[in-house]
Amino acid sequence: MGSRMTAVRTVVLSAALLLVALTPVHAREPATAGLTPDEVDKINRGEVVVKTRVYSIADGKRAVTIKGYCVINKPPDAAWAVMLDYEKFHEFMPRLSKVKVLEKTKDTMKVTETVSMPVGTLTHTLDLKFYPTQGRVAWTLDKSRKHDIADTSGTWEFLPYRRGGTVVRYTSTVDSGMIVPKFLEEQLISYDLPGVLSSIKRRTESDGTWTKEQSGAAEVSGAPDKALSAP
Numbered sequence: 534m535g536s537r538m539t540a541v542r543t544v545v546l547s548a549a550l551l552l553v554a555l556t557p558v559h560a561r562e563p564a565t566a567g568l569t570p571d572e573v574d575k576i577n578r579g580e581v582v583v584k585t586r587v588y589s590i591a592d593g594k595r596a597v598t599i600k601g602y603c604v605i606n607k608p609p610d611a612a613w614a615v616m617l618d619y620e621k622f623h624e625f626m627p628r629l630s631k632v633k634v635l636e637k638t639k640d641t642m643k644v645t646e647t648v649s650m651p652v653g654t655l656t657h658t659l660d661l662k663f664y665p666t667q668g669r670v671a672w673t674l675d676k677s678r679k680h681d682i683a684d685t686s687g688t689w690e691f692l693p694y695r696r697g698g699t700v701v702r703y704t705s706t707v708d709s710g711m712i713v714p715k716f717l718e719e720q721l722i723s724y725d726l727p728g729v730l731s732s733i734k735r736r737t738e739s740d741g742t743w744t745k746e747q748s749g750a751a752e753v754s755g756a757p758d759k760a761l762s763a764p
Contacts, residue, residue: 568582581731599704603730604699612701613665616663619632645659688705
């Protein structure tokens with residue numbers, strides 16, 4: 534009897550170790566990974582946390598990596614539904630004036646976006662890949678089509694959080710292709726990204742009905758949201 538129990542325990546332990554080995558690293562990562570305790574307090578209070586890193590690439594040009602975090606008071610499925618309705622992003626996203634869906638499958642989408650910026654109107658086409666089991670959407674720039682920025686890529690992540698909420702983690706790398714002073718680039722980013730995250734938060738919490746026309750221009754651009762910017 535004792536040898537049989539030992540054998541059972543060995544099998545159970547081996548299976549457990551195998552499951553640990555097969556579990557992706559990101560699956561064990563907490564939703565607030567990368568945030569300090571003070572930053573976690575901020576998103577818990579409904580604020581947006583933004584971290585940026587601007588770096589030189591070539592010929593005096595700069596690229597920037599952006600990370601943004603906020604809490605949505607709805608489960609991840611609700612945020613995911615808003616993301617799948619990407620063709621309506623122009624209804625609530627700041628500066629985004631038009632979205633045209635060129636191709637669409639179950640897990641992919643190709644869209645052309647028109648964005649209004651202080652330097653003028655910019656157009657680019659993105660390839661989006663949806664990973665529903667991970668709650669993640671990744672995008673890259675389609676350089677074979679007209680694009681007014683040199684390069685961009687990034688991800689949206691919608692992660693389960695306490696009391697049925699969701700932590701949104703936004704990561705993006707952008708190469709504008711322009712020689713822009715570092716202070717101006719950081720200012721534009723820290724001003725716009727809180728509005729982007731606040732907008733998807735409002736859209737989700739309103740069950741997909743909130744639009745940017747329901748708020749003043751300053752509010753949509755992110756002015757009322759407090760952001761923490763860090764190099």
